[in-house]
Amino acid sequence: MPGDRSADSRQTKPYLGTIPRDAAENVTAMEWARYLGREFGPTGAINALAYYRDIDWISERARRLMIRHVRGLSLEELDRVNDESIALDESLDSLVESPFERHAKSLEYIAKITGTDVENDLLPLRHPDEHTVR
Secondary structure (H helix, E strand, O other): OOOOOOOOOOOOOOOEOOOOOOHHHHHHHHHHHHHHHHHHHHHHHHHHHHHHHHOOOEOHHHHHHHHHHHHOOOHHHHHOOOOOOOOOOHHHHHHOOOOOHHHHHHHHHHHHHHOOOHHHHHHHHOOHHHOOOO
């Protein structure tokens, strides 16, 4: 898969080991920090990052880098309404307007930074009867 940074199609833990130094990934990381700050508040964003580390979505190193981004947000960035937040993948549509929607959007940001596809990452989590042959 073009842009896939994993060694193979199976993800290893943690999903996001670090924030690449590429400009595009840093822009996405800043967008994610603003999203977390707006959705959870600064303290809640830091708690969410700890949770993502605990469930192996991100590494400790990625968590520390993201905390720096969150702590660097201005009050204006935290208050700004942004209609350009990342859209959920079709495979996550069932989470829209659920308590898990905000975390699903975080997973989308993580996937964008790593250059992977959320739907492929979710296949192992589905019930075996739901798998489709492609």
